[in-house]
Amino acid sequence: MPDEVVQAMSDAASASLNMVELQAVASRQIAEVTGAETGHITSGAAAGLTLGTAAILAGMNPGILDRLPDTTGIANEMIISREHRNGYDHSIRVAGAKLIDVGMNEQVAGAGVRRTEAWEYEAAITDSTVGVAYSATKTSQPPLEEVIRVAHEHGLPVLVDAAAQLPSIANLRRFIDMGVDLVVFSWDKALRGPQSAGIICGKRELIASVALQHLDMDEYFEIWDPPEDLIPKSAIKGIPRHGVGRGFKASKENIVGLLTALRLFSQGAYADEAASQRGYLEYIADSISVCRLSLGLFCPMARAALS
Numbered sequence: 001m002p003d004e005v006v007q008a009m010s011d012a013a014s015a016s017l018n019m020v021e022l023q024a025v026a027s028r029q030i031a032e033v034t035g036a037e038t039g040h041i042t043s044g045a046a047a048g049l050t051l052g053t054a055a056i057l058a059g060m061n062p063g064i065l066d067r068l069p070d071t072t073g074i075a076n077e078m079i080i081s082r083e084h085r086n087g088y089d090h091s092i093r094v095a096g097a098k099l100i101d102v103g104m105n106e107q108v109a110g111a112g113v114r115r116t117e118a119w120e121y122e123a124a125i126t127d128s129t130v131g132v133a134y135s136a137t138k139t140s141q142p143p144l145e146e147v148i149r150v151a152h153e154h155g156l157p158v159l160v161d162a163a164a165q166l167p168s169i170a171n172l173r174r175f176i177d178m179g180v181d182l183v184v185f186s187w188d189k190a191l192r193g194p195q196s197a198g199i200i201c202g203k204r205e206l207i208a209s210v211a212l213q214h215l216d217m218d219e220y221f222e223i224w225d226p227p228e229d230l231i232p233k234s235a236i237k238g239i240p241r242h243g244v245g246r247g248f249k250a251s252k253e254n255i256v257g258l259l260t261a262l263r264l265f266s267q268g269a270y271a272d273e274a275a276s277q278r279g280y281l282e283y284i285a286d287s288i289s290v291c292r293l294s295l296g297l298f299c300p301m302a303r304a305a306l307s
């Protein structure tokens, strides 16, 4: 972490901060740099996937908030392309959702040429569907825009795992600009922030539900006074108890550290270093291709192996 991030975390450690107020400050800063309505700091992208799914399942219904991950008798299906399944989708299942796979992994199986197509999501929608999960990489199919269109035609939210899609600064806004409802980013990969920190951002009502399931809820309703732009108190009849996200607590040190790293990153403070590291990688890549070429030319065994 840059010295400035370490210093901010150290300062936070000796301060007493109101956590819901701190998350409200974070939500405004995240909104500014991502273009999302609002955002929230979690203990990582995986925690963001669990909290985002919990928000999709429960919204602002305190009864459902209290019983997750038990989804007996309520709609709980998230549609996902088979190609997008990975170890991190355990985090979606932890909230109580059931993943419904669509498409086939035919290219990897060596048994076909087609990737998952948008109509396959539509064909899987039933009364039990609550949303769509999408893992974003440079080569993800079908295009996210098509998946959003299908989901929104059916009033379903789209949750995007973009954990590893930074440090491209443009990606901070890209998924929100496309219209996704929730997107998660990890902060400990290349962003030089605290190791157990991440962001979830998107639609205001869903982030309010995220906050309700994440923050300390040992409060009296009468005197509870959350910032209205983070949690609109008028939208709920009572305070749910500690939510499914309670175990993913974000510390004040991590929140302050992430916000400092977010400012540095979004202002381009890492750009020079990224360019010089890219230079090293290109040097290695070029050297490897020269080696491959000369081995191929001069050594018949290597040529056979490479072909």
Ligand SMILES: *Cc1c(COP(=O)(O)O)cnc(C)c1O
Pocket (backbone or CB within 6 Å): 043, 044, 045, 046, 047, 088, 135, 161, 162, 163, 164, 185, 186, 187, 188, 197, 198
């Ligand atoms: C790293 C990663 C995660 C988890 O991120 P954490 O911030 O470590 O929780 C989730 N999804 C993908 C695709 C990742 O690469």
